[in-house]
Amino acid sequence: MPSKTFAGSLSSPKVDVVIDTGNPLLNHTVDGFLKIGTVAVAKTIVEETYHVVQRGSLSKHNLEDALKKMCKEGAYWGAVAGLYVGMEYGVERVRGTRDWKNAMVAGAVTGAIVSAVSKSKGEKVVMDAITGGAVATGVEIIKYLT
Structure with missing residues (x-):
């Protein structure tokens, strides 16, 4: 009996930014801050775009508010992520196991x-x-x- 199969894979491009501070703990913390902060900024961009489409207009005031929100969300999410990643790395180093x-x-x-x-x-x-x-x-x- 003839059969048909389909195989494939979907992958996203990988972008990795490395900032070497000379300290592994600080490197992990900064990396977590940047990656998750970027996610928060992207989330805010999508939310604000949705609101612009819903309103049907874009003003300079809306754009300024959106930029402030992007910075605030990115900094908050990034700080929490950086704290977590740094803590996890520190605990791993103290315990000697992952x-x-x-x-x-x-x-x-x-x-x-x-x-x-x-x-x-x-x-x-x-x-x-x-x-x-x-x-x-x-x-x-x-x-x-x-």
Whole structure:
């Protein structure tokens, strides 16, 4: 019986920017900041484009607001990512091993720090630390399964 098959692959172009500060911890932190900050900027561009299409017009004021939002989102997401990546690298260096536990600890500490900096107190900081640890651990488990 004749059969037809289709095989192929889809891949995206890889762009990697390397900034060597001379310190591996700082290199990882800056790399995380730049990569995730760029994702936040792209997300904001898409959101703002949607709003322009919805309104049907673009003004200088809208463009300025969009630029401010892109910078703010990029800096915030980048700072959180840089903190997490730096923490994970530091925990890995201290423990001398690379596993899901590094992600869990780095996620929990990052969650707690971000929560505390945003003026949260007590139980909210603990809950954010638990969430950060859970999300980071989940990502590591998914990476392991794929």
